[in-house]
Amino acid sequence: MHGAIVDVLLGGLLVLTAATATAVVLTRNAGRQAIVLSAYGLLLGLLMVALQAPDVALAQLTVGAAVVPLLVVLAISRCDREVVRRRRRRRRPREEQR
Amino acid sequence: MFAVLPYLAAGWIFLIGCYGLATSRNLVHAVVSLAVVQSSTYLLLLAVGWKRDATAPVFGDISPGAPVVDPIVQALTLTDIVVGATVSALLLALTIQVAKRHGTIDPEEIRSLEQDSGDDDGQ
Amino acid sequence: MTTMASELTGVLPAILIAGPMLGAAVVMIAGRVAPRWFDDALAMVVALGSLAGGCWLTGITGGGRIVEWIGDWQPRHGQSVGIVLVADRMSAGMVVIIAGLMVAVLTYSWHFLEEVDTTYHALLLCFLASMTGFALAGDLFDAFVWFEMMGVVAYALVGMRVEEPRSVHGALGFGIVNTLGASVSLVGVTFLYARTGELNLAAVGRALRAAPTDRLVTVACVFLMSGVLVKAAAVPFHFWTADAEAVAPTPVCALLSGAMVALGVFAVARWWWVVFAGVVDTASMRHALVVLGAVTAVIGGIMCFSQRHIKRLLAYSTVSHVGVFLIGVGLLNGPALAATGLYVAGHACAKAALFLGSGVLLNRFESVDEHELFGRGRALPGTGLIFAVGGLALAGLPPLGTWLGKTLLEEAASSAGATWVVPIILAASVLTGGAVLRVTARVFLGLGPRPEDAGKSRGEQPEAGPFRMLQIVSLLGPGSVLLAASVALAAVPAVRSGAATAAAAFVDTPAYVAQVLGLGSPGPAAAAAEPVWTGSGVGFGLAAAAAAVVVACLGIWAGSLPVAVRRLFRPARVVITGLHAVHEAHVGEYVGWLMVGVAALGCALVF
Numbered sequence: 001m002h003g004a005i006v007d008v009l010l011g012g013l014l015v016l017t018a019a020t021a022t023a024v025v026l027t028r029n030a031g032r033q034a035i036v037l038s039a040y041g042l043l044l045g046l047l048m049v050a051l052q053a054p055d056v057a058l059a060q061l062t063v064g065a066a067v068v069p070l071l072v073v074l075a076i077s078r079c080d081r082e083v084v085r086r087r088r089r090r091r092r093p094r095e096e097q098r
Numbered sequence: 099m100f101a102v103l104p105y106l107a108a109g110w111i112f113l114i115g116c117y118g119l120a121t122s123r124n125l126v127h128a129v130v131s132l133a134v135v136q137s138s139t140y141l142l143l144l145a146v147g148w149k150r151d152a153t154a155p156v157f158g159d160i161s162p163g164a165p166v167v168d169p170i171v172q173a174l175t176l177t178d179i180v181v182g183a184t185v186s187a188l189l190l191a192l193t194i195q196v197a198k199r200h201g202t203i204d205p206e207e208i209r210s211l212e213q214d215s216g217d218d219d220g221q
Numbered sequence: 222m223t224t225m226a227s228e229l230t231g232v233l234p235a236i237l238i239a240g241p242m243l244g245a246a247v248v249m250i251a252g253r254v255a256p257r258w259f260d261d262a263l264a265m266v267v268a269l270g271s272l273a274g275g276c277w278l279t280g281i282t283g284g285g286r287i288v289e290w291i292g293d294w295q296p297r298h299g300q301s302v303g304i305v306l307v308a309d310r311m312s313a314g315m316v317v318i319i320a321g322l323m324v325a326v327l328t329y330s331w332h333f334l335e336e337v338d339t340t341y342h343a344l345l346l347c348f349l350a351s352m353t354g355f356a357l358a359g360d361l362f363d364a365f366v367w368f369e370m371m372g373v374v375a376y377a378l379v380g381m382r383v384e385e386p387r388s389v390h391g392a393l394g395f396g397i398v399n400t401l402g403a404s405v406s407l408v409g410v411t412f413l414y415a416r417t418g419e420l421n422l423a424a425v426g427r428a429l430r431a432a433p434t435d436r437l438v439t440v441a442c443v444f445l446m447s448g449v450l451v452k453a454a455a456v457p458f459h460f461w462t463a464d465a466e467a468v469a470p471t472p473v474c475a476l477l478s479g480a481m482v483a484l485g486v487f488a489v490a491r492w493w494w495v496v497f498a499g500v501v502d503t504a505s506m507r508h509a510l511v512v513l514g515a516v517t518a519v520i521g522g523i524m525c526f527s528q529r530h531i532k533r534l535l536a537y538s539t540v541s542h543v544g545v546f547l548i549g550v551g552l553l554n555g556p557a558l559a560a561t562g563l564y565v566a567g568h569a570c571a572k573a574a575l576f577l578g579s580g581v582l583l584n585r586f587e588s589v590d591e592h593e594l595f596g597r598g599r600a601l602p603g604t605g606l607i608f609a610v611g612g613l614a615l616a617g618l619p620p621l622g623t624w625l626g627k628t629l630l631e632e633a634a635s636s637a638g639a640t641w642v643v644p645i646i647l648a649a650s651v652l653t654g655g656a657v658l659r660v661t662a663r664v665f666l667g668l669g670p671r672p673e674d675a676g677k678s679r680g681e682q683p684e685a686g687p688f689r690m691l692q693i694v695s696l697l698g699p700g701s702v703l704l705a706a707s708v709a710l711a712a713v714p715a716v717r718s719g720a721a722t723a724a725a726a727f728v729d730t731p732a733y734v735a736q737v738l739g740l741g742s743p744g745p746a747a748a749a750a751e752p753v754w755t756g757s758g759v760g761f762g763l764a765a766a767a768a769a770v771v772v773a774c775l776g777i778w779a780g781s782l783p784v785a786v787r788r789l790f791r792p793a794r795v796v797i798t799g800l801h802a803v804h805e806a807h808v809g810e811y812v813g814w815l816m817v818g819v820a821a822l823g824c825a826l827v828f
Contacts, residue, residue, distance in 0.1 A: 003151065014107040017141075021111040021134050025118030030126045037130055044137060048175075051104075051144045052154040052167045056175045060140070063183045068133060075190040076126055079197035086201025112408070119401065119812040125393060128808060132397055139407045146415040171414070174362055178407065181369050188373055189396050192380050195389040205807035208390055 010050050017043045034072040041065030104145035111138035125193045125203040129186060136182040140175045147171035230281055234289045234306035237274050237316060238354045241267050245346035252339030260342040261331055267346055268323040271353065275316035279719070282310040284726045284749075286736050288359070299738040305421060307359035307737055310723035311562060315356040315487055318569045319480045321706070323349050325699035326472040329577050332695040333584060334470060341381060348374045348476065355484055359737060361410045361420045364488065368406065368452065371484075372399045375477065379469040391468035394808045395461040399451055401815060402458065406448025412441035413496070423737035426496045426730065434500065439826050442501045446489055447819045453485025455547055456517040457818045459540045460804065460811040463524075466536035471580030474532060478539040478576060479569035486546040486565070490558065493550075494728050501826060503553060509825035510551025515645045518544025520800065522652030526776065527797045531579045531589040531660055535572065538615060538653035542568050545649050549630050552637050559724035559752060560629035563710060563717070567622025570707035571614035574700035575657060578607040581696050582664070591660050592674050596667030603693070605665030607700045612661055614707055616654025616769035619762040622710030623650075625717070627765075628758035650765050655772030662777055669777035718751040725749035 020040040027033040041064030048057035111134060118131030147168030153160060155169035197203050200211055244267035252260050278287065286309040290296070294303025308316075323345065334341065351374055355367035376399075380392030414420055416438060417428035429438055451458040462482075466474045493506065521541030528534035546568075549561030581604045583589050586597055598605055614621040617628075627646060634642045662668040710716050726732070735741060779787065806814075 011103055014103050018107040018110045018114075021137070022114050024134055025114050025131050028124070028127060030124055030130075033127060033130055037133070040134070040137075044140065047141070048144060051148050052152060053144050053172045053175065054154050054156070056140075056144065056172050056179070059176055059179050063179055064137065068183055068186050071187055071190050072126060072130060075129075075194055078194045079126060079203050082194070082197040083201055083203070086197075089201075112404075116401070116812060116816060119397065120809045120816070122809050125808075128397060132400055135401060135404050139404055139411065142408060142411050146411055170420075171411075177362075177366065181366065185369065185373060185396070185400050188376055189393060189400075192376065192389050192393045192396065195380065196393060199389060205809060209805070209807050212387060212390070 006050075010047075013043070013047045013050050017047050030072070030076050034069045034076065037072060038065050038069035041069065104141060104148065108138045108142040108145060111135075111141065123204050123206065125196060125205060126190070128205070129189045129193060132189070133182060133186050136178070136185070139178055140182075143171045143175045143178065230277075230287060231289060233274055233278055234287060234308045234357045235291060237271055237278070238306075238350050238357065240270060240274075241346040241350035241353070245343040245350070248339055248346065249343045252342070260339055261327065264342040264346055265324065265327050268320055268327055268349060271320035271349060272317065272324055275313055275320050278308050278313035279310055279317055282308055282313050282723075282726075284722045285309070286726070286733065288737050288739075296739050299424075299427075299740050301421065301424070301738070304363055305359035305423075305737060306357045307422075307733075308357055309726050309733075310719065311558075311727045312356045312487070312491075314562060314566070314720075314723060315480075315484065316353050318483065318566055319349060319352045319356070321703075322476055322479045322569060322573050325573060325577070325703055326475055328695055328699045329475075329580070330472050332692040333472060333580055337381075341378075344374055344378050344381070345476075348378065352480055352484060356487065359422050361413060361422060361425065363420075365403065365407050365410055368448070368488075369400070369403050371481065372396070372403060372452075375399075375465075375473075375481065378473045379465050379477075381473075382470055388468040391464040391466075394811060395465035397808050398458075398461045398811050398815060401812060402448045402451025404448075405444050405451075405815075405819060409441045409444030409446075409448065412437055412444065416441070421737070422492070422495045423734040426498075426500075427734050427738070429496065429500045436827065438497075439501050440823070442492075442497050442506075443819065443823045443826050445492055447815075447822055449485045449488040449492075450513075450818070450822075451485070451815065452481065453489070453547070454482045454540050454543050455485075455513055455818075456520050456540065456544070457814040457821075459517070459521070459543075460806065460814060462540055463533045463536040463804070466539075467530060467533045471532070471576055471583060474535070475573035475576040478535065479573040482539060482543050483546065483565045483569060486543065486550055486561075489547070490550045490561075490727070493553070494730050495733055498553075498730055505826055507551055507553050509822060510553075511548050511639060511642060512825075513822070514544045514547030514549075514551050515642060516544070517541070517547060518645050518649035520544075522649045523797060524800055524804065526652045526656040526659075526772070527801065528656070529591040531582065531591060532576070534591075534656055534660065535575055535579060538656065539572060541649045541653050542572070542615070545627075545630070545646050548634070548642050548646065549626075552634060552639060554633065554637055555724045555728045555749065556721070556752060557630060557633035557637065558727060559720040559749070560626050560633050562626075562720050562723060564623060564626025564630060567614065567624070567626050567707050567710055570703040570710070571611050571621070571623055574607055574703040574707075575611040575615075577696070577700045577703075578604050578611065584696070591663055592672035594664045595672055596664070598665035599667060601665065603697045603701075605661060607697065607704065608657060608661040608665060610704050611700075612654050612657030612769070612773075613766050614654075614704065615650060615657055616766045617650045617762050618766035619759050620708055620711045621704075622707035624762040625711040625754060628754050628762060629752050631761070632752075632755075632758070647765055647768075651768045651772055654766065654769035655776065658769055658773035659776040662773060670780060714751075717753075718749075721749035721752055 020043050024036045024040050027036050045057045045061040115131050115135030119128055122128035149167050152165040152167045155166040200208050248260050286307055289306045290303040351367050351370040358364040376392050376396040380389045382388050413425050417425050419425045454462040518541050521537050525534055525537035549557050579589055614623050617624040631643050
């Protein structure tokens with residue numbers, strides 16, 4: 001009975017993790033993707049606990065659920081800023097021509 | 099059937115990450131997809147070492163003879179996570195540089211920008 | 222004294238890895254306050270030390286191996302949980318190539334990159350450490366970690382000149398494709414661990430040979446090999462090469478082309494003989510590798526000949542020669558492997574010299590475009606000579622190292638019953654050599670009709686200031702020495718017999734397993750017949766070089782041929798246009814091709 005509960009729990013987590021991974025990839029908006037990635041990292045961490053790997057889960061929760069998504073968010077904001085700046089610079093000479 | 103489920107999940111995550119990489123129109127998205135591909139290897143490694151009814155390999159409160167899951171793959175996964183995070187960080191830094199220089203992070207647009215600047219290969 | 226020496230040799234593999242790492246750390250810390258010459262000197266001392274250590278290791282390994290268990294976790298009764306470094310003559314030879322190129326690159330960078338900071342030297346030393354580590358790793362996961370580290374350092378080096386827009390994009394594509402390759406390899410490692418419960422190469426191989434054959438092992442083989450083939454730049458895993466090498470700082474290109482891609486092929490060979498030989502079907506592996514090599518050689522050659530950006534041209538010539546390496550390894554026998562080893566060494570010398578030469582053009586004219594530089598190289602006779610000799614080396618002119626490797630490889634292929642690869646190898650030499658000779662004739666001699674867009678600047682960033690006398694020594698010295706080393710490879714008979722011993726030890730799987738796992742003495746090293754070159758080999762080499770010259774002339778004067786003759790070239794033009802269209806891709810498509818490659822290799826091995 002106990003084994004069956006664990007099996008169901010593990011199976012559910014596996015399916016959920018795979019589904020979240022799909023959601024990460026299919027979220028084309030990079031900002032929203034960072035949030036989904038964080039959720040995915042969290043689920044993967046939980047899955048690792050269920051797979052009897054608590055210390056790996058600890059690393060995954062810090063790195064996969066917090067640090068990497070944070071890096072992604074920072075990268076997006078920097079990229080957006082650069083893209084906007086570049087667009088503005090590209091537009092300016094044209095306006096001067098007018 | 100249940101025993102192969104972790105492998106199926108890992109395989110699915112690997113393939114979906116590759117799909118994301120192949121169809122990506124945004125370099126940040128591509129780097130995240132790559133992180134997803136790498137995460138499939140964590141799951142695969144842990145699945146290899148997992149045994150039903152075995153506990154975590156922490157011998158603080160269990161007797162030495164008790165069934166535990168394989169600790170070696172866990173050590174490997176730990177290394178893999180760190181390596182993966184390093185690669186992601188470096189690639190994101192490069193992406194920021196791309197944005198700075200090209201003003202876009204769409205690979206297709208960068209390609210056409212490069213061709214406009216006269217980077218044609220033809221004779 | 223003797224005991225001290227033997228103790229030192231016992232830990233030499235670890236020193237060769239730890240030394241450069243330590244050097245990198247010191248450079249990073251001290252470089253903040255120390256002047257530039259300190260970084261240069263320290264990096265040079267470390268690289269020279271690695272070179273000396275590699276040479277010593279090559280000498281003392283002979284037909285055996287030096288096995289070092291880190292932390293002295295020796296195996297008991299053939300079982301071990303430790304991490305092992307294994308140096309045999311082949312891997313020691315790789316260390317010599319890596320360290321030798323590193324010395325050349327450091328000498329060159331002294332004046333070539335005047336405005337780099339400490340990071341450059343630290344990264345170069347990390348690159349040295351990780352490539353050495355990969356060559357000496359006797360453990361699958363260890364090899365994966367070195368593989369990743371080699372990659373990460375290379376991405377940083379390629380993207381280092383961040384003021385240049387194209388550079389970062391090339392580095393990013395390179396990073397994504399190579400990291401994906403590493404993940405694919407890791408899947409293979411995991412499968413092997415799942416089957417055998419071992420990570421040590423020797424132990425995995427022993428366990429696999431003891432068990433009944435298994436489809437999963439073949440799949441693991443496909444994944445492992447695909448991962449390293451990405452690093453080796455084999456078609457269709459090669460798309461990153463031209464992007465990365467077109468934009469990377471020129472000295473880094475020399476390292477990528479000369480050493481890193483060769484390590485990919487080295488890993489294919491090492492893993493085949495230690496792990497998969499006798500487990501995966503030999504005939505299908507042979508077919509897969511030789512066909513893959515032939516396709517790589519031809520596509521790389523065509524792409525090389527149809528470039529005008531000199532660094533891209535050289536990058537594709539590397540792809541083409543990797544095809545030749547793969548053919549050599551793929552024949553899966555000792556003599557062919559010995560020939561391949563010599564060819565890899567000769568190619569490393571020639572290709573590094575050519576890249577360093579192209580850097581001089583970039584330095585002087587701020588361009589590496591063949592048309593634009595038309596006739597402008599007349600002022601640089603030294604560089605022109607390096608290009609001419611380098612081009613002839615790629616074509617395989619005796620007595621250069623590439624010729625020796627090629628002629629021995631052709632003989633090994635013929636005696637293994639694969640005569641059909643000989644024309645392919647010839648095509649690779651003639652196309653790549655012809656392309657470089659064409660560049661030489663146009664840029665340094667101003668031969669042929671003047672291209673329409675000659676002389677106008679195309680905006681490559683200069684990588685250094687104006688020339689000084691001392692710079693010429695630093696810029697031309699390494700290339701000349703490398704080409705001289707290439708001649709020495711062919712001229713010194715000891716190199717030939719050494720390569721034969723190295724290959725015989727390399728393919729002796731039982732001896733490797735026994736010595737690594739400490740299962741009794743491996744017995745006498747397998748005797749290897751010293752490979753000899755023949756008069757017809759010399760004639761063949763001369764003919765190949767002549768053919769390369771003819772092809773170069775065709776490339777220059779194709780426009781002035783009669784229309785009827787030109788019409789004959791129309792199919793070739795269609796092929797070239799098609800190939801170029803395929804190569805005009807972005808990262809996503811590179812990933813798609815990688816998947817295609819894995820699937821193709823899988824089909825070849827599994828069915």
